[in-house]
Amino acid sequence: MNTRLGYFSAIAMVLAATGCGAEGAKAGKGGGGNGGNGGSGAAAGACGSSQEQALECLGVQLTKDPRVDLKGSPLPTTYAPLGATRSVGVSQEVFMAGMQLAPKNPVGTAEVMDNRAALLELSNDDTGAVGPGVLSTTAPGAIWEGDTYTTPSSNGGTGAQSSRTAVALDADGDGKDEIVVLYLDHENPSNEGVIFATSPDGGAPKKVATAPGAEDIAAVRGDFDGDGKDEIALGISTADGASVVVLRPAQDGSFSAVDGSEKTFEKTLPTGTLSLELAAGNIDRDLGDELVVVFNQMDLPARSGISSYWVIDDGKAGFTELKKNASINVVDGGSYQAEVADVAIGDIDADGKGEIVFGGVEKLLEQSCVPTRQLYLALDDAGDAPEPLAVIGQSAAEIQYVDKSGCSEVTSKLLTRHVFVNTLDVDGDGVAEIQANLRVFDDFRAGAFKELYALDPEVLAGPDGLGGGILAPDSTAMETADINGDGRDEIIVFAQHRSEVVVWGLSGPTAESATFQEMTRIDTKKYNFQSRVFPLIVPANVDTDGVVLKYSAPEYKFVFTEPVVIAALAAAPCMDGIGQNTAACTTAYGQTQGTTGGGEASVTVTASTFVSFETKIPLTEIGVEGKETLTTSASFSAGKSYALDETVEYTTGPLEDTVIFTTLPVDQYEYTVVSHPDPSKVGQHVVVNLPRTPITLQVERGFYNRSVVPGSPLIDDSVFLHTVGNIDSYPNEASADALINTGGFAHLGPAGELVDAAGHALGPLADKLLGRGLKTSKAITVGQGSGQTSTEIRFTDATDYQAGLEIGYEAELAVTGGGAGVKGAVGGSLGGSLGAMLSWGSSTSTVYRGTIGSIGESTFPDHVYSAGLFTYVYNYGKKDQPQFEVVSYWVDK
Structure with missing residues (x-):
């Protein structure tokens, strides 16, 4: 079993200004009203x-409420969006035991190695080329390299018992x-019932x-206390029952039991063999991993079992x-x-928490010509799911492998007595798929247990084309790993009646263009069915070819x-003093076509999860794709708690x-780089920023300029040329064209020349x-x-301009309280990009409306004028300067 967590969901918050904006505008009167230019004061x-x-001062309520989950409850204080540990760009190595490798010599002849345990890489760290390479081997003769003591599946058992197992864990963080x-x-x-731990490299x-009478041991790694260091959950089965205990490693290689972690499982069948399957993963919102235990009981004489x-x-x-002694039941036709089952944990529904997936067989059949009914069951997470640990998917299918005739157990179709279950991210989208024997199911966004890919059954067929055996853990192993650090997991399969380990996955530059196929293979010795190998395949990261982050628990801030x-x-x-209905003089931004005040808003503000780096130069080995992986995973974890709409x-x-x-409330979680190809980058920090609902307000311009801190960009005379209340100060239509065409950089001077805001000539318009x-x-x-007269700009599907798509620039935004990130700032892209940390823009139904009050009869002849409305992106194309939309007027007399 394998545990792979992907984390849910890009967070998109849509809103417009709140009622506080009107109060803010009233408070700002003074420097910008009648006769002022709006930027003075x-x-x-x-x-x-x-x-x-x-x-x-601008009207933002700086609340300090805790971040909440999907049910509105405060998140645990130990919550972290990427979990306790997150790796990027890591190519996993693989430890194999039981089988003997048989690499080919220069003339192409296979030479079987004496060693029965080896550490391999399946891609070259320098070139990225996929292919096996032996990194180290264990000297022949180790007491644990084989297993000749437990009941094999050929005697009617499940083949799940083993006297040895192996795990890969980061014990020191x-x-x-x-x-x-x-x-x-x-x-x-004298060592009867004693479980030993050792390293393949040797040592005492x-x-x-x-555990006197121990017949089976199982183990899984997990960070059960959320401290960024792994422990081992050890399962032990005897003839009378089973137990599990969490072991904490020490620096000298010893282990000690964690207080309160031991659990026992009572035998309920009168005779038979017992075994455990274990999976660890985070199925709620805190840091520590949960443990799922499957207790398989097999009555050999009756050939029936209970799981x-x-x-x-x-x-x-x-x-x-959280749940105990529950049976694995599937309703599907x-x-x-x-009767026997396996288990894995992974985020299969993109909510940032792991779900539990079981795979099992209904009956332990004696003849392989009868299809085996395989069962698949998925449970929701135990966190803020609508119904924690409820069934969210189930399926049953009758399946045969290796299509041959006859009913002989060892010469016909492969007899299935186990469903190997793993969760993996086969397509690199951050959400886990499910591998169950040769089937790969898509993540549950596509529906429950929808087959996405399938391995060729030939990976289980003997070289003679016959089934040749039983599909069970004593002869077969299936695991998943990212063998080349591309973010897409591969499936590793060994069947002892074949002469190779095969690796399947998506091969190609992108998941969309890639083909699901065999990627590489490792030649091994072919074993007779009567000789059980009890193979072990253990993915591990033993080097520094990628980046590994650990959560720095004290470094959480809300800014x-x-x-x-x-x-x-x-x-x-x-203008006042000319008998004009000035109360009607307004500018509306974001009104939807066909509505009036209070109608549906169509200008949106969207926040997205983003990542900040400690230095100006990002961690180069993470790269763009790695940063996107971190951001996507954190977004999934953020959930939908803050997806609010206002109109x-x-x-x-x-x-x-x-x-x-707008101002963006942000929860900041700081991670520390603990492993990196460049040792100088170890100890640097990466900050994951989870936004809450953006707070968007409107205020009078002079009030805004006075309220912001010194050094902030101002909406001053470089933006607006006019003086409020002075009709003659507005640009004419030709100057409006110049402002549009130059992104607000220039307008026309008295002689029609192009000038900047200060009136300096700039040269030809072109x-x-x-x-x-x-x-x-x-x-x-x-x-x-x-009365009043209105003019408007309408956006439609045919409009060749949308401010939300035109705006795009990079910025480091200062935050309250000197929050984490780059010198108290958060950096990223702003504007219309879907990947921007903050974006905004109009829809195709938006109307910008300008309304001008009518002039009384006595003064009308002397003050009649015409006006038009225009809009443009200020600082258009300047990626290092703030960009925003300007809505203004031209006036002609």
Whole structure:
């Protein structure tokens, strides 16, 4: 069994301004109303020099509420989005025991090695080429290299018992695995029932447990206390029952039992053999791994069995039994119960928590010409699932391997007495698929137990084309590993009646273009069916070819980013003292077509999970794909708790320029690099930023400029040329075209020349045509009377401009409280990109509307004028400068 967790879900939050924006605008009056230019008044920093003071002044409530799960409950204090440990770009090595390798010599002849245990790499770390290479071997003669003491499947058993097993674990938290072999010494009577632990590299074995009458041992690695260092869950079966205990490793290679971790399982059949299957993984929101135990009981004379399971919480939760002595039942065209089963844990539904997957057989058949009914069952996580540990998928299928005639057990079809179950990320999308013998099921986003790929049955057929044996753990092994560090897992299969270990996976540059096929093979000795190998295949990371991160538990912070300007809205060109209905003079941003005030909002603000690095230069070995992997995994873990929608549009007050800004509440989790190809990068930090719902407000422009901290970008005279309340100060239509075409960099001077905001000549217009924007097709003329006249820009599917798609720049945003990241900042892309940490934009149904109040009868003839609405991206194309949308007016008389 294998445990692979992928983590759920890109987090997208959509909202518009809240009701607080109106209050903020009122509070900001003074420097920007009647007669002011909206940007004058007190200098930036009037509210203080910290981001906290600026945001509070701007109307943001800096709440300190804990992050919540899908049910609205606070997350555990030990929650971390990538778990306790996360690796990127690691090519796993493989430890194999039981089988003898048979590499070919230069003339192509296979030469069987004496060794029965070896450590191999299946790809070249330098070139990335897939192919086997022997890294080290264990000297022949080790007491644990074979197993001749347990009941083989040829005697009617399940073949699941073994007197030795092996695990790979990171015992010291340095990001590299150590191989530990655990075994029973049946050769020395004085060691009866003693379980030893040793390294394949040699060294004195250590006694780790004693169980008189022990017949079977099983083990799995897991970080059961969430400290970033692995422990071992050891399962022991005797003729009378079974037990499991968690062992904590020490620096000298010894192990000690963890208090409160031992669990016992009582035998319920009168005769037979007992065995355990174990899986470890995080199935809730805290750091520690949970343990799932499958207790298989087999009555040999009756050739019938019982399979039941226990779910045990992590050590921090006291190893509480969340579920116990439950049978593995599947309802699919009938009701079936597994007699023997295997188990794995993986995030198969993209929610950031592991689910439990069982695979088993309904009957232990005597003849291989009868198809075996294989059973598949999946349980939801134990965290914030709607119904923790409830069934979320089940399936049954009658399957035969190796299509030959006859009913002889050893010469016909392969007799199936075990379903090898692993979870793996076969396509590299961060969500686990399920491997059950030769079938690969897609993750549950596609539905439960939908077959995605299948291995060729020839991987289990003998060289003579016959079945040649029994599919059981004493003759077969199936494991999964990422053999080349590309983020896609492969399936490793050994059947002893064949003469190779085969590796299957997706081969190709991308998952979409790749082919599921055999990728490589390792030649081995072919074994007679009567000689049981009890093969072991153990994936491990024993070197520093990738990056391994550990969670730095004390380094959690909740911060708010500095204000990010989304749009600047000009006051409608109106004027006091001329009898104009100024109360009607407003600019609406984000109104949906066919609606009026209070209608559906169509300007969205979207937050996404993003990763910050300690240094300006990212960890080069992580690269873009690795960073995306981290971000995707963290996004899955973040869940959907903060996916909120609000339907509010933005409308300026009369005679007010308005700034629409957003601030992003962020939960920051800091990880430390513990293993890296470049030793100098060990100890550096990576910060995973999980956003909450963005807070988007609108305030009067002068109030915004005064409230932000000194050094912040201002919406000043370089953005708007006009003075609020002075119709003559607005640009004409030609200048509006220039502003659109230059991204706000220039307008037309008195002689029609191109000038910057300060009036300096800039040269020919053609040199500056870099901008993007829209304007109304014609101007409207102000009306006479007490009414109003409106003009608008409508976005449709045919519109060749969407601000949300046009904006894109990189920034490091300062955060409150000096949060984690680069010098108290979080960095990433902003704008319309779907992968941006913060993006915004209009939809294809958005309307920008400008409304101009009519002028009374007595003053109308002397003050009639025309106006149009235009919008563009300020600083368009400048990736190192803030970009936002400007909505303004041109005026012609």
